[in-house]
Amino acid sequence: MASVETMRTPTAGDNSVQAFDVERVRADFPVLQQSVHGKPLTYLDSGASAQKPKAVLEAMDEVYRTCYANVHRGAYYFSQHLTDRYESVRTKVAGLLNAASDQEIVFTRNVTEAINLVAHSFGNSLSAGDEVIISEMEHHANIVPWQLLRDRVGINLKVVPIADDGSFRLDAYESMLGPRTRLVAITHTSNVLGTVTPMKEIIRLAHKAGALVLVDGAQAVVHSKVDVRDLDADFYAFTGHKLYGPTAIGALYAKAELLKEMPPFLGGGDMIRSVSFAETTYADPPHRFEAGTPPIVEAIGLGAAIDYVNGIGMEAISAHEAGLLAYATERLSAVEGLTIYGRAKEKAAIVSFTLDGIHPHDIGTIVDREGVAIRVGHHCAQPLMERFCVPATARASMGLYNTTDDIDVLVRALEKVKELFG
Amino acid sequence: MASVETMRTPTAGDNSVQAFDVERVRADFPVLQQSVHGKPLTYLDSGASAQKPKAVLEAMDEVYRTCYANVHRGAYYFSQHLTDRYESVRTKVAGLLNAASDQEIVFTRNVTEAINLVAHSFGNSLSAGDEVIISEMEHHANIVPWQLLRDRVGINLKVVPIADDGSFRLDAYESMLGPRTRLVAITHTSNVLGTVTPMKEIIRLAHKAGALVLVDGAQAVVHSKVDVRDLDADFYAFTGHKLYGPTAIGALYAKAELLKEMPPFLGGGDMIRSVSFAETTYADPPHRFEAGTPPIVEAIGLGAAIDYVNGIGMEAISAHEAGLLAYATERLSAVEGLTIYGRAKEKAAIVSFTLDGIHPHDIGTIVDREGVAIRVGHHCAQPLMERFCVPATARASMGLYNTTDDIDVLVRALEKVKELFG
Amino acid sequence: MDDLLRDLYQEVILDHGKHPRNLRHPEGANRQARGYNPLCGDQVTIYLVEDEDGRIADVAFEGKGCAISMASASMMTEVLRGKTEAEARRLFDDFHRLCTEDGFTLDQAYAEDREALERLQVLSGVRAFPVRVKCATLAWHAMTAALDGEGQATTE
Amino acid sequence: MDDLLRDLYQEVILDHGKHPRNLRHPEGANRQARGYNPLCGDQVTIYLVEDEDGRIADVAFEGKGCAISMASASMMTEVLRGKTEAEARRLFDDFHRLCTEDGFTLDQAYAEDREALERLQVLSGVRAFPVRVKCATLAWHAMTAALDGEGQATTE
Ligand SMILES: Cc1ncc(COP(=O)(O)O)c(C=O)c1O
Numbered sequence A, B: 001m002a003s004v005e006t007m008r009t010p011t012a013g014d015n016s017v018q019a020f021d022v023e024r025v026r027a028d029f030p031v032l033q034q035s036v037h038g039k040p041l042t043y044l045d046s047g048a049s050a051q052k053p054k055a056v057l058e059a060m061d062e063v064y065r066t067c068y069a070n071v072h073r074g075a076y077y078f079s080q081h082l083t084d085r086y087e088s089v090r091t092k093v094a095g096l097l098n099a100a101s102d103q104e105i106v107f108t109r110n111v112t113e114a115i116n117l118v119a120h121s122f123g124n125s126l127s128a129g130d131e132v133i134i135s136e137m138e139h140h141a142n143i144v145p146w147q148l149l150r151d152r153v154g155i156n157l158k159v160v161p162i163a164d165d166g167s168f169r170l171d172a173y174e175s176m177l178g179p180r181t182r183l184v185a186i187t188h189t190s191n192v193l194g195t196v197t198p199m200k201e202i203i204r205l206a207h208k209a210g211a212l213v214l215v216d217g218a219q220a221v222v223h224s225k226v227d228v229r230d231l232d233a234d235f236y237a238f239t240g241h242k243l244y245g246p247t248a249i250g251a252l253y254a255k256a257e258l259l260k261e262m263p264p265f266l267g268g269g270d271m272i273r274s275v276s277f278a279e280t281t282y283a284d285p286p287h288r289f290e291a292g293t294p295p296i297v298e299a300i301g302l303g304a305a306i307d308y309v310n311g312i313g314m315e316a317i318s319a320h321e322a323g324l325l326a327y328a329t330e331r332l333s334a335v336e337g338l339t340i341y342g343r344a345k346e347k348a349a350i351v352s353f354t355l356d357g358i359h360p361h362d363i364g365t366i367v368d369r370e371g372v373a374i375r376v377g378h379h380c381a382q383p384l385m386e387r388f389c390v391p392a393t394a395r396a397s398m399g400l401y402n403t404t405d406d407i408d409v410l411v412r413a414l415e416k417v418k419e420l421f422g
Numbered sequence C, D: 001m002d003d004l005l006r007d008l009y010q011e012v013i014l015d016h017g018k019h020p021r022n023l024r025h026p027e028g029a030n031r032q033a034r035g036y037n038p039l040c041g042d043q044v045t046i047y048l049v050e051d052e053d054g055r056i057a058d059v060a061f062e063g064k065g066c067a068i069s070m071a072s073a074s075m076m077t078e079v080l081r082g083k084t085e086a087e088a089r090r091l092f093d094d095f096h097r098l099c100t101e102d103g104f105t106l107d108q109a110y111a112e113d114r115e116a117l118e119r120l121q122v123l124s125g126v127r128a129f130p131v132r133v134k135c136a137t138l139a140w141h142a143m144t145a146a147l148d149g150e151g152q153a154t155t156e
C-alpha cells in the first residue's frame, strides 16, 4: 500500500473549523433513519447522489400545497410570487459560486445537460481542426458531448493523461495547449479518484494560450467552497442532486460576455423575445437558454439545499469530510488485499478501491446485505478504468452526514466479503 | 356573438359518463383550499400548469424520505428498488398513450425538450429543401425548434392556416403536402383556442405523402384519452406538469423503429453502452436519449399523476370538462363586449377571450384581486395572436377540479372589470 | 371594488389610457426607439424631436398596450417637453422610484422634478402591483433607449 | 453471514468463479459472440465449435467478471457439449426460469434439461438478487447471440 501519511492531516474528528454536530445534522435527513435488509442504512454513495434534508423536501412540498403556478407568464399573484422565488434561486446559485451576477446562471436538468448546452451553443461555433482538451479522468458527461461535437464539426479531442497517484499532469497539459486549442473541459474533482485538479493553474495556462475553460464542478461544489471569479472560470457546471437538492435541476455558470454571444440551444416558450414565422428574436441570457416550463419546484428545492449547506458552512463541511477521508483511507488501507485508486494530495472524500481476487460487483452485493450502500462499477468513467487496468472499482463517497462509524461498518462488511470468498 | 348552440351538448352538469364527485376531487388538491387577496382561489389556469393532488406530492416525498438513491448504476437495494420504480413509470406512460412498448417512451424535462430532441436527432438528418409543416396555431415550443432546424440545415418551414373559427384547415394542409414533405409537426389541441385538430386524418394524409408526424400533445393528454397506435402517430410529446404531475418531467413517444435509427441527442452517463476515447457506442432506446441522472423523483410523481387520472377515468374527466366548457361558453358569451376566440366544434375546455376596449393585462390584474387566476398575454403563440389581430387575450382553462361556480366567479370578476373601466 | 385597484386605475389614468395624448408620429423626429414588453406583447414607439440646444422640442408615441402603459406613455409625453437629455433621464430616475419605493415622497425627489412628478403621481398605484411596474415604465425605457441611440428597449 | 448470501455464493460457485473451466479460445471455433453487461463492465466472449450435425462439439469462453458471471459461464460450458442448437436454446429458457421464477422446480422443466439443471441449480440463489440475474445469464445471452450469428449481446 502506498503511504497514507499525507492523508493524516487533519485526522478524524478534527473539525477545528466551526465544527458541527453530525448527529444533529443526521436527524435532518429522514432517509438516514431507514433500515435495509434489517440493518441500519450506511449511506456511502453521496458521490452518485446525495440524500436530502427535510428543509429541501418541505420547501418543495410547501410550494405545491400553497402557491403553485407556472412562472414568467402570469399576471396573477401565485404566478408572480413563484416567479420571484424561482428567480431568487439564481441569486443563491450566483452566491454559491461567487458569480458576478445572477444573469450568469442558467438552470438546466443536470450537469450533463449544462455541458451539452455549451457543446452546442458554444461548441458549434468551432471549426474542423480546432482542439478541445479533456482529461483521462473525466466523467462520461464530460467526454461524450465532445465526441458528439467532434462528429458534428470535426474538432480534435485531446486527452490529458493522469499520473499513477491519480493527480492531473499539469506538465503534459501545458505541452498540449496550442494555437488551435479553443476549449479546455476538465473536472474540478474526480468522481472516482477524488482528485482535486489544480483548476486555477489549468485556467491560467488555458487563458494564456487563448482558450476558454469549462469546469465540471459536479463533485467540487459539494465538498468545498467554489469561487468562479477567483478561478476565472469561463463555464462552471454542477448538478443539484449531489448538493443535497432534488433531481432534475442543475446549473451552468458562464461569464456574461460569453452568454451574450451564444446562440440559443433549445427553442420554445420563455426563451424568446418575439416569435413570428418571418423572424424570431431571442431573450437575453439567462432566459435565452431556458426553453419551456423550467424545473420550477426543483429550483426552489435547490435554493433550500444551498441555504442548508450555507447554514452549516462549506468550510465546516470540508473540514468534516477531510477528517472522514483521512479516517477512511487509514482504515481501508489496513484491510489486507485492498488497493486504493487515487492518492492525490488534494483530494475530496471519495475512496475507490478493489479487493484482490474479488470482483467489485460481488463486493457491492455482499456489503448491501449489511446495509452498506456503495457504488461498484465503472462510475461513468470507463476510460479511467482502462487507465488503471481494472474493469470496475468499489467506491465509498462521503457527505456531510457521514461519520467514522459509517467507515467502521464498511470495513467490517468488507471483512465479511473476504470471509465469504475465503 | 357567434352562436353557442354547438357548445350546448352536453350541458353543464351532464356528467353521464361515470360522473365523479368534483367536491371530493377538489379535496385532493391542497392548493385549492388557499386564498388570494382574502378571496378563495379560483384556479382557471390549468392550461399553463395544473395543480397537483396529494397523491403525487406524497409519492415524491415518500421516495426522498424512505428510499432515495441514484438509478441504473447501483448494486445496492435502494438503487435497484428505485430503478425498478422509475422504469415502471415508463410502462404507465406507455399505457396512457397506448404505446406498443415501454421502450418507445423517452423521459424529457418537458414537451419543449421532447420536440427539440426530435428536431435534433431526427431533424438533423433532413436536407436543405426538405419541408416541415407546422400550423398557425402552434405553441412556440412547436415553432422555434423548427426555425432553429431551418437555420441548421436549410429546411423549408410551411405553415397551415387556420379558419376563422379556429379550426384546422385540412384542405389547405392537404394541398401543402408534397414530395419534399418530411415531417408534419402539429398540435393535437390548441392551448389558446382549445381546438382539437383532426389528428387521425392529418396523420393519414401525411403518411400517404411519405411524411412522418410529430404530435404536440401537451394539451391533449390532459383532456381526453389518447391512443398513439390508433392515430398511427410517429412522435407524440407531452409534459407532466399539465397532467397534474410535477415540474421537470415530460415524455416523448416514438415508434420503436424510428428510435432505433435515431442518433443520440445529449451525451453523457446512462446513454452509452461503452465509452473509450477511440470509440463510443450508445445504449439502445429509450436510454440512448436520456443522458445523465434523469428526473428520477419527478418520474415517480408523474406515475402517481397517471394513476390518479386513471383512478377518476379519462372519459369521466372529458365529460366533466365538456360540461364546463359548454357552461363557460354560454356564460361568457352573455357578457357584453366579450369576444371568444376559438369556436371549433371539437374543442377542449379552454376559452380565450377579449373585452372591448380593455387590454387583457388589465383584466388579469383586476380579476386576480378577486382570487381568479387566468392567463393573459400571448400564451406563447404570438403568430396566432397576429392571425387574430390581437396583441393578447385572456384565457380561462379548466381542469378536472373546476366547477361551474368557478365560471360564475370569473364572470362576476369580469363585470367588475367593466365597471371599473366604466 | 378594492382600494388598491381604485388607486391603480384612477380616473386620470383611465382617461389617458382611453384618450392618449400625443399619439402620433411627429414630423422631424430625430430620435426614436421601440419599447417592448415580452410578457404581454405590448409595444410602444417613442419619437423625440431634439432641437439644436439638445432640448426635447417635441415628443410623441405610437403603440398599443394596457391602460397603464398607454397612460404612462401619454403622460410622459406631456412632462418631457422642454427638458434636456440629462433632465429627462433624471426625471425617469425619480419616476422609477415613485413607482417602486414604498414611502417615496416628492420631497425626496430632485427639486426640479417635483412639478412633473406631481402629475405622474397618479401612476404610483403600481407599487402595489410589482408586475405592472414594467407597464408603467415601458415608455420611459424606450425614451432612454432613444436618447442612447439604441433602437429597442425591452423590459425583461 | 446471511443465508441468502450463503445461497448465492455456494462453494461450487466460488470454485467455478476462481477456477473457471474451459477458459480458453478453442481451435476451430466457428461461432462466437461477445456478451457485455454495461452496468458493471463485465464481458465474456463465447466460442462454439459446431460439428456438421449441428451439435456443439466444443464450447469455451474468455472474459473477466464477477464470481456469478464467471461461474455461470464456466458451468454453461460444461453442460452444453453435445447439444443441438435447439436443445441449447431450450436449456437457456429453463435456466432463465430457474434464475427468475420463485417456486420453479426441476419437474417444471423439460425432461431432457433436468440433468443439466440439477448442476446449474446452485445458481438459483440469484433469484433473491434480481440485479444479479444479468450476471448469471450473461454467458447464455452471448451463446444465443453466437447461435443467431450476431456478434454481440448486451444485458441492457
Ligand atoms: C400546446 C402546447 N405545447 C407546448 C407547450 C410547452 O410546454 P412545456 O413548457 O411544459 O414544455 C405548452 C404549454 O405551455 C402547450 O400548451
Ligand SMILES: Cc1ncc(COP(=O)(O)O)c(C=O)c1O
Residues within 6 Å of the ligand: A047, A048, A110, A111, A112, A113, A139, A141, A142, A187, A189, A190, A191, A216, A218, A219, A239, A241, A380, B269, B291, B292, B293, B294
Ligand atoms: C464529475 C461528474 N461529472 C458529471 C456527472 C453527471 O452528473 P449528472 O448525472 O447529474 O448530470 C457526475 C455524476 O454522476 C460527476 O460525478
